[in-house]
Amino acid sequence: MLIANIAPRSMGKTTDTGWMLHALYEAEAPDGTKKYKPRGYDADHSRQLHTWATGPGEFPMPVELAATARFHREVHPPEGWISVVDCGHTENHPDITDSVLRVADLVILHLTPSTADIQRVVDPPVGVPIADMVARSAALRPDSKAPPAWALLNRVVPPRTEAGAGVKRNAKSTVDARDWLESEGWRVLDTTIRTVEDFKQSIGQPITDASSTEFGDLIRELENRGLLK
Known part of the structure; x- marks a missing residue:
């Protein structure tokens, strides 16, 4: 399976990709074995994901360079793996995104609720x-x-619990963004990614316990929706 992570510009896509890869890696089957074999492809000329993965981040899964407008011809993800592609910005490198979309099984648009x-x-x-x-x-x-x-909405203001009600409410910006995207025909995932330092400052650092964060929730939602295979 191949997942294309896309965004028009810098919107936290690379950070999300790194955490998604780790949440997939940490996911366990009922018998305690690894559920998935994740693999990353850095299809952005900045090489940020690859540098993070092969440098201080020490990712436990392979991440390959693949910033090419011939992705659909030159890159051959192995069977039995979940490949996650960090695509170059669609505004600057639409040719790369177009190529990845030709072979993607799932597309996730990453953006902030602004x-x-x-x-x-x-x-x-x-x-x-x-x-x-x-x-x-x-x-x-x-x-x-x-x-x-x-x-997928990221960098959202964390939901707050209303005093006396015990009910968590999303920030107005999150609600408005969801409504706007849906009015434009987009399906929006229930999971949102909070704007917290653990995520914002993680590039260049090792990732641990991703499955207990919103990225674990994201993987479980994709499973429940039948989007992972």
Whole structure:
């Protein structure tokens, strides 16, 4: 399986990719064995994910360089693995994203719940809306169908518990972003990623216990929705 992590610009995508890989690696089957074999591909010319993985981060899974507009021809993920691709920004390198979308089994759009970021997704200053990029990939795929695409909100204000009610409420920005994306036809994952230092400052550092964070929740939601295979 191949998951394409995409974003129009810097929106926490690489950080999310690193934590996703670790949450997949830590996931266990009922008998205690590893449930998945994750593998990363750095398809961004910045090489940030690869540098993190092969340097101080010491990722326990392979991460390969793959920033090429011929990804669909040159990269051959092995069977039985879950490959996660950190795509280059769609605004700057749409050719790379177009190539990855030709072979992706799942697309996850990473963005913050801000007006500026959502506008870059639905009405970008250059290029086409990201939903259109996903849709146009259908004509170049073997089954002539676009891959399923979901949005993941990250860097969200942590939900707060209302005094006396014991009920957690999301920040207005999170609620508004979800409503806006859904009105534009996007399916939005229930899981959100908080804006906390553990995530924001993690690039260049080892990751531990990812499965107990929102990224563990993300993997479980993808499983429950039948999106992992």
